[in-house]
Amino acid sequence: MLTHSLKLRKPLAVIDLETTGVNVAKDKIVELCIAKAKLDGTVEVKTKLINPGIPIPLETSLIHGIYDEDVKDAPTFRQIGKALAQFIEGCDLAGFNSNRFDVPMLVEEFLRVDIDFDTKNRKLIDAQRIFHLMEPRTLSAAYKFFCNKTLENAHSAEVDTLATLEVLCSQVEKYEGVKLKNDKGEEYEPVKNDMDVLHLLTSANIVDFAQRMTLNNKGEVVFNFGKHNGKPVKQILKNEPQYYDWMINGDFPLDTKRKLTEIKLKMMLDK
Known part of the structure; x- marks a missing residue:
């Protein structure tokens, strides 16, 4: 039986996705694995192939080894979405580069099939952020460094x-x-066996998963791209309402x- 050593207040769902590409708005999941770390120290693993409903580009298949033929008889995300949402109900979410890719992609897939999967009450733990802060490298190098093992079959969702x-x-x-x-020369302890602390370390400034918006040093939500980069979102919506459209x-x-x-909507209610 798989076990873990994390101190949890709620189950932690560790997620890895293989997809048709890296565009969250357009690409789809072709394989999904979730390792649910439970409060009793055990781990439950679910791995599924998913028919994305669109062709998998050859250059992508060459990376993760999943081809159209492999998923032609697999269920679609719409068919498994409700059961998947139930499996991770009440779970915090974790992964490797998960805040930039896996969680945004998963949320997008849920929204496409009209499942309002909300992350507001979930802690988001990104092991890559911890690794890059302490030992900047890749997952394979992290596995070698921390676990003293060679990662075989990388880019397999379960592995x-x-x-x-x-x-x-x-x-x-x-x-x-x-x-x-x-930066002030003050000592602090960034990593603790506490999901609240790890969430703040790896996910504190997330507004939307595509990071088109972020928080500035005043705690204001600002745009993170384009001509209004760095400007408060509320200010732009007020002065240029057509930008919202x-x-x-x-x-x-x-x-x-x-x-x-x-x-x-909050701006309208606050008037």
Whole structure:
């Protein structure tokens, strides 16, 4: 039986996806693995091939080894979406580069099939952010460094997922109690066996998963791209209401549009 050493307040779902590409707004999941670390120290693993409903580009198949033929009889995300949402109900979410890719892609797939999968009450733990802060490298190097093992069959969802969980456990064991200095020369301890602390370390500034918006040093939501880069979202929506329409009708992920709409609705309620 698989086990873990993390101190959890709620189950932690470690996720890895293989997809048709890296465009969250357009690409689809072709394989998914979730290792659910439970409060009793056990781990439950689910791995599924998924028919994306679109061709898998050859250059992508050559990376993860999944071809159209492999998924032609697999269920679609719409067919498994509800069961998947139930499996990770009440779970915090983790992965390797998960805040930039796996979680945004998963949220987008849920929204496409009308499942309002919300992350507001979930802690988001990105093992890559911890690794890059402490030992900047890749997942294979992280696995070698922290676990002293060679990662065989990288880019297999299950292999990468279980390696990520093992790396996260080892990171916590290695770095808990290790102090760094901030830009003021003050010592602080960034890594603790506490999902709240790891969430703040790896996910504190996330507004939308595509990171078209972020938080500035004043805690304001600002745009993170284009001509209004760095400007407060509320200010732009107030002064240029057509910018909201442009984004809503543009080629942006559904999650970005949802978060932008939430900000606009809150502005209207605050009037």
